[in-house]
Amino acid sequence: MSQIDLDQTHQDQIERDHTGRFTGVPSVSSSPSSANGPPQARPAAVPPGLAVAIASARLTYGGTCLFSDLSLTLEAGLTTCLLGPSGVGKTTLLRVLAGLAEPEAPTRVETSDGLPLAGRVAYMAQQDLLLPWLSVLDNVLLGDRLRRTRITPEQAARAAALLERVGLAGREADRPATLSGGQRQRVALARTLMEDKPLVLMDEPFSALDALTRLRLQDTAAETLAGRTVLMVTHDPLEALRIGDRLHVMTGRPASVGPALTPPGRAPRRADDANLLALQAELLRRLDA
Numbered sequence: 588m589s590q591i592d593l594d595q596t597h598q599d600q601i602e603r604d605h606t607g608r609f610t611g612v613p614s615v616s617s618s619p620s621s622a623n624g625p626p627q628a629r630p631a632a633v634p635p636g637l638a639v640a641i642a643s644a645r646l647t648y649g650g651t652c653l654f655s656d657l658s659l660t661l662e663a664g665l666t667t668c669l670l671g672p673s674g675v676g677k678t679t680l681l682r683v684l685a686g687l688a689e690p691e692a693p694t695r696v697e698t699s700d701g702l703p704l705a706g707r708v709a710y711m712a713q714q715d716l717l718l719p720w721l722s723v724l725d726n727v728l729l730g731d732r733l734r735r736t737r738i739t740p741e742q743a744a745r746a747a748a749l750l751e752r753v754g755l756a757g758r759e760a761d762r763p764a765t766l767s768g769g770q771r772q773r774v775a776l777a778r779t780l781m782e783d784k785p786l787v788l789m790d791e792p793f794s795a796l797d798a799l800t801r802l803r804l805q806d807t808a809a810e811t812l813a814g815r816t817v818l819m820v821t822h823d824p825l826e827a828l829r830i831g832d833r834l835h836v837m838t839g840r841p842a843s844v845g846p847a848l849t850p851p852g853r854a855p856r857r858a859d860d861a862n863l864l865a866l867q868a869e870l871l872r873r874l875d876a
């Protein structure tokens with residue numbers, strides 16, 4: 588992919604953020620309560636999040652119906668994790684919410700405040716999509732650069748602090764080509780955390796990391812994103828149980844999304860929590876069904 592193509596990818600994402608076709612229909616309940624129980628307590632300083640629902644979703648690729656009549660609700664201020672077999676359509680669902688894939692009628696995307704999602708979504712794709720000609724720090728600041736907003740010293744300091752939190756202090760001036768795959772993924776994570784958006788979509792954000800770094804960054808993400816509405820795709824049941832508030836399994840063709848599994852307590856949960864091990868068995872059963 589050329590530099591211009593890469594740049595265009597980002598431009599497309601940002602521009603679709605601003606001009607995307609999401610029409611928020613003010614009908615979804617903004618109450619974070621549901622049949623799944625009350626939401627986890629969040630720090631008092633965090634404003635109430637945005638509930639988002641996709642309903643009657645339908646999408647066909649090359650004559651194959653990936654999903655039809657699929658529904659999923661993202662409760663306000665909670666992290667929802669989506670698991671499911673490879674190729675079932677998880678990324679595609681994320682891309683629909685990001686405004687990057689075109690669903691068919693009668694798909695509806697609804698928000699609790701009735702406003703469109705456009706401009707209010709941070710999206711971390713499976714590919715890191717770092718711009719090779721920018722430094723690591725400037726990649727973290729990419730959203731502001733693309734929006735042509737002036738980078739304040741405070742923003743630069745926040746980006747540097749995020750790089751430190753993902754273990755990349757001292758690499759601010761380096762180019763992406765000098766980083767390993769896992770380091771590049773950490774820059775992409777910092778860039779996503781830098782974006783101050785009410786809806787955060789993350790597609791396998793820790794997949795390239797070693798086991799210990801993965802645990803540490805799960806903690807960082809859970810702490811940094813507390814109070815935001817997050818949808819994260821992962822293949823790792825324990826990861827979902829550590830940082831998810833609601834866990835769903837997507838299966839079948841056309842695919843559907845199963846009922847929520849709700850781990851007890853507040854994220855990030857301990858990896859050796861005995862409750863999680865029991866729930867992990869249940870998740871594996873659902874994945875195998």
Ligand SMILES: Nc1ncnc2c1ncn2[C@@H]1O[C@H](COP(=O)(O)OP(=O)(O)OP(=O)(O)O)[C@@H](O)[C@H]1O
Nearest residue numbers: 648649653671672673674675676677678679680713
């Ligand atoms: N732009 C596209 N055009 C045609 N087919 C596509 C396109 N994007 C995805 N697909 C197909 O849609 C199906 C679902 O892909 P998707 O990437 O959403 O799956 P996934 O569940 O995220 O898989 P994985 O876990 O492997 O990332 C796959 O069969 C894929 O080949």
